[in-house]
Amino acid sequence: MSVWDSLVGQRPTITALSRAVAGDGMTHAWLFTGPPGSGRSNAAIAFAAALQCSDGGLGPGCPDACHACHTVLAGSHADVAVIRTQKLSIGVDEVRDLVRRASLSPMGDRWQVLIVEDADRLTEQACNALLKAIEEPNGRTLWMLCAPTVEDVLPTIRSRCRLVTLSTPTTAEVAEFLVAKGVGPSLATYAARASQGHIGRARALAFDEAVRTRRQEVVALPARLTNLGRCMDAATRLASTAKEEADAITAELDAKEKADLDASYGVVERGRRPREYGPALAALEKAQRTRAKRRHLDVVDRGLTDLVSVYRDAIAVATGAPGALVNEEIRDQVQKLVDTSTPELNLRRIGAIFAAREQMLEFNVPVALALESMMVSLKIPQG
Structure with a gap:
């Protein structure tokens, strides 16, 4: 050790x-x-x-x-x-x-x-x-x-x-790390591949079934984007589930900070709020809203990374690139993208995902609006 x-x-x-x-x-x-x-x-x-x-x-x-x-x-x-x-x-x-x-x-x-x-x-x-x-x-x-x-x-x-x-760890290195933490070999390999070398993400995928379920829902989206209605629905679902996950992460911390603030001003013991409490509470709530926004963007960004991995897999299959896919468990859905698209189209889709990310993180475009525009760009052409 x-x-x-x-x-x-x-x-x-x-x-x-x-x-x-x-x-x-x-x-x-x-x-x-x-x-x-x-x-x-x-x-x-x-x-x-x-x-x-x-x-x-x-x-x-x-x-x-x-x-x-x-x-x-x-x-x-x-x-x-x-x-x-x-x-x-x-x-x-x-x-x-x-x-x-x-x-x-x-x-x-x-x-x-x-x-x-x-x-x-x-x-x-x-x-x-x-x-x-x-x-x-x-x-x-x-x-x-x-x-x-x-x-x-x-x-x-x-x-x-x-x-x-520092470099991105290999799939084998991440899997070995997870196995040493008590994770089964099959699950460790899945988490290592799906995390794309992100250690924190690999831990979450290995130990939290809800995280795995949410990721599976995200990577299943590309094959379902066959019409405008499904694109709008996918954008809404991605934005709302990301917010739910972000709120769940921050709720406990928000409550603890509020309790600590109340204790520091003696609100519970005195049964009343001193004059200085109001501005302090307002400052805390402002900081919590800012943190919640960043957390929401972080969760959405992670979902976009998972989406990119699907289109990269499709390009890899179409061009005959060697090695395992990031999303090996949905190879049939990846093949559907290969059959209905070209590598050039999938590259443009990846560009649309990065553009949406930039709009949200750099230009403060509302999450729902950026995701709706992005999903339309990802739609599978018909006919």
């Missing part, structure tokens, strides 16, 4: 970070990049744990029985702070709080580590505040930024960071 066990298929990254922990190539700022689900945030946190551990995260008790490793991985270590936003962007105020912390010495005798997940969501003002802190580092402070690609981070920031690039 070690702090690196959560990283799947990332042996070169583990080797490089282990060397840095041992003192070879240490620097004050790191940029972790990799496709969604590759584990870039996990890599940063594991690196932080190894740096705080006297055994470099490789001791006989690491990570569970090691206090340093355990507290870092649990998010409770005094010298490790993580910014992870549920909003659409990370603002300057959040970064300034982290910058103020960066000016302090670590409470322990090792490192103060500041991790920014989703660094690609930093606003321009936040980037400027972060740049100054990285340019003038405290001797015992380390910055770790996580983003999908180097292009998602300002050149002035990334030029001051050491780059760590």
Whole structure:
């Protein structure tokens, strides 16, 4: 066991970070990049744990029985702070709080580590505040930024960071990881293929039957889009089921935050609301609405990724590409797309899916409207 066990298929990254922990190539700022689900945030946190551990995260008790490793991985270590936003962007105020912390010495005798997940969501003002802190580092402070690609981070920031690039794990590596977690081989292989190397998604598919059912409904859509009515119905169903899933995810957290707010203002004990409670409640509800919107978009985006995989499979079959399909279990439906379409048409359909994604994520087009337009573009031609 070690702090690196959560990283799947990332042996070169583990080797490089282990060397840095041992003192070879240490620097004050790191940029972790990799496709969604590759584990870039996990890599940063594991690196932080190894740096705080006297055994470099490789001791006989690491990570569970090691206090340093355990507290870092649990998010409770005094010298490790993580910014992870549920909003659409990370603002300057959040970064300034982290910058103020960066000016302090670590409470322990090792490192103060500041991790920014989703660094690609930093606003321009936040980037400027972060740049100054990285340019003038405290001797015992380390910055770790996580983003999908180097292009998602300002050149002035990334030029001051050491780059760590993670790759998409192979199907075999993900399946092996799931089997080690107690998943049966057949289900592990399915989850590994369907997740397309996304570790978090693979876990969900392996352990949650409802997640598998929702995915099966999504990948079955392309073969059903035979007329305009079915296209409209598919768009409505995808939008509504995504919202239901997102609401289910956020409901428990929303309730806990509301209860914590009530407790902090003594609402239950006093039986009344103090004057300051109203603005605080309004701010909380605004933050929760923003988080719910992002979560909804995240769930829709995942569905679009699954749709793309079906059309990619159809192109693979039509062109005789070797290897297993992502959606091997619906090969007959994939064949229907092959029989009724051309590879060029399926490429245009993939383009329509990406266009809908951009409309929702970049231009704030309502989800239902973007999905309706997309589904019409995916319709199977008749005759």
